[in-house]
Amino acid sequence: MKTKEINLVIIGFGVIGKGFAEVLADKHDFLRANYGVDLKVTAICERDGSVVCKKGIDLDNVVELSLNNNLKAHENWTTLKSLDVINKIRSDIVLELTPSNIETGQPGLTHIKESLKRGMCVVTSNKAPLAVEFSQLQKLAKNSGAELRYEATVGGALPLINLRKHALQVNNINSVQGILNGTCNYVLTKMADEYVSMDVALKEAQNLGIAEADPSYDINGIDTGAKVVILANSLLGMDVSFKDVAVTGISDVTTEAIELARKHNHVIKLIGDVERLDVSPRLVPINHPLNVSGTLNAVTISTDIARDITVIGPGAGGKETSSSLFSDIIDIIRSK
Numbered sequence: 295m296k297t298k299e300i301n302l303v304i305i306g307f308g309v310i311g312k313g314f315a316e317v318l319a320d321k322h323d324f325l326r327a328n329y330g331v332d333l334k335v336t337a338i339c340e341r342d343g344s345v346v347c348k349k350g351i352d353l354d355n356v357v358e359l360s361l362n363n364n365l366k367a368h369e370n371w372t373t374l375k376s377l378d379v380i381n382k383i384r385s386d387i388v389l390e391l392t393p394s395n396i397e398t399g400q401p402g403l404t405h406i407k408e409s410l411k412r413g414m415c416v417v418t419s420n421k422a423p424l425a426v427e428f429s430q431l432q433k434l435a436k437n438s439g440a441e442l443r444y445e446a447t448v449g450g451a452l453p454l455i456n457l458r459k460h461a462l463q464v465n466n467i468n469s470v471q472g473i474l475n476g477t478c479n480y481v482l483t484k485m486a487d488e489y490v491s492m493d494v495a496l497k498e499a500q501n502l503g504i505a506e507a508d509p510s511y512d513i514n515g516i517d518t519g520a521k522v523v524i525l526a527n528s529l530l531g532m533d534v535s536f537k538d539v540a541v542t543g544i545s546d547v548t549t550e551a552i553e554l555a556r557k558h559n560h561v562i563k564l565i566g567d568v569e570r571l572d573v574s575p576r577l578v579p580i581n582h583p584l585n586v587s588g589t590l591n592a593v594t595i596s597t598d599i600a601r602d603i604t605v606i607g608p609g610a611g612g613k614e615t616s617s618s619l620f621s622d623i624i625d626i627i628r629s630k
């Protein structure tokens with residue numbers, strides 16, 4: 295098979311960036327043999343500078359340095375910031391993997407816009423830019439002729455947007471709902487299984503590294519709301535943004551309410567209802583496919599032909615989420 299070289303730039307080298315790099319190091323030869331592509335990372339940008347190497351960066355080495363908080367010791371470390379790299383270094387695909395700021399969409403929003411303006415395709419796991427300016431970004435991508443792909447923004451490893459694109463083509467999607475936040479699901483599961491308060495369950499989630507030090511985006515339902523926006527626009531053809539979603543988090547859910555639900559053979563889950571643009575704690579029958587435990591995510595897509603399809607799996611994790619990033623990358627390469 296003839297091999298095509300594809301240059302990648304990674305912006306944001308945290309959990310997802312490193313997870314992606316580790317999987318690419320592992321799967322590089324597999325991708326060459328099966329898809330005829332030689333994926334080469336030519337730049338990795340962090341907040342205060344970048345590693346730049348046109349020949350391709352040794353990924354094992356860069357992951358090790360980053361895990362030791364020593365990326366600056368890399369022989370190709372430069373003070374170039376992410377926007378300098380986007381403007382100066384031509385790549386085929388920019389991977390935008392910076393933190394999500396749901397209020398502003400930044401810094402990812404600018405990274406994505408500038409990359410698309412230069413005609414470079416973007417693959418992102420960053421939900422905020424899409425929750426804030428979904429239709430504007432789609433228009434920009436269309437006008438620039440570059441693709442913007444975002445499977446990893448919702449449900450981590452779960453195939454949802456690409457499932458619709460590649461396996462549910464003739465279906466009319468009537469509704470989409472599900473559990474889109476692993477932290478909330480972990481906390482609610484722990485409260486139900488061990489009859490502990492939310493504070494105790496949350497503390498344990500933080501100790502295990504499941505919940506952020508500041509878990510308010512998760513607990514207040516904001517993270518789920520942003521994902522509802524992305525699914526509404528991409529699966530249900532709506533044109534909405536975060537302000538259109540009614541959001542109630544789980545902070546008022548008590549152990550007593552969970553116990554009462556259990557007596558009636560139900561559990562309480564934080565459900566993102568995409569059709570209704572609503573996020574709220576809801577009663578779910580114990581034998582329903584959306585009754586998944588721990589940090590799992592689960593989404594039911596209801597269609598006219600295939601009927602209900604439920605996808606369950608890890609909604610987070612560096613390596614797990616890279617599966618979605620690769621799905622988008624391979625799609626872009628195939629369409630070129």
Ligand SMILES: NC(=O)c1ccc[n+]([C@@H]2O[C@H](COP(=O)([O-])OP(=O)(O)OC[C@H]3O[C@@H](n4cnc5c(N)ncnc54)[C@H](OP(=O)(O)O)[C@@H]3O)[C@@H](O)[C@H]2O)c1
Nearest residue numbers: 306307308309310340341391392393394401419420610611
């Ligand atoms: N973690 C998951 O399982 C998961 C799953 C699905 C989607 N996501 C989404 O994927 C994105 C990345 O998540 P993550 O867990 O990898 O976050 P993370 O561990 O916080 O990593 C983000 C990285 O981006 C860097 N960064 C911040 N501002 C930057 C800038 N202006 N230019 C270049 N780099 C910058 C950060 O540097 P500093 O450390 O200096 O701030 C950090 O190294 C987020 O939007 C998140 O919501 C995460």
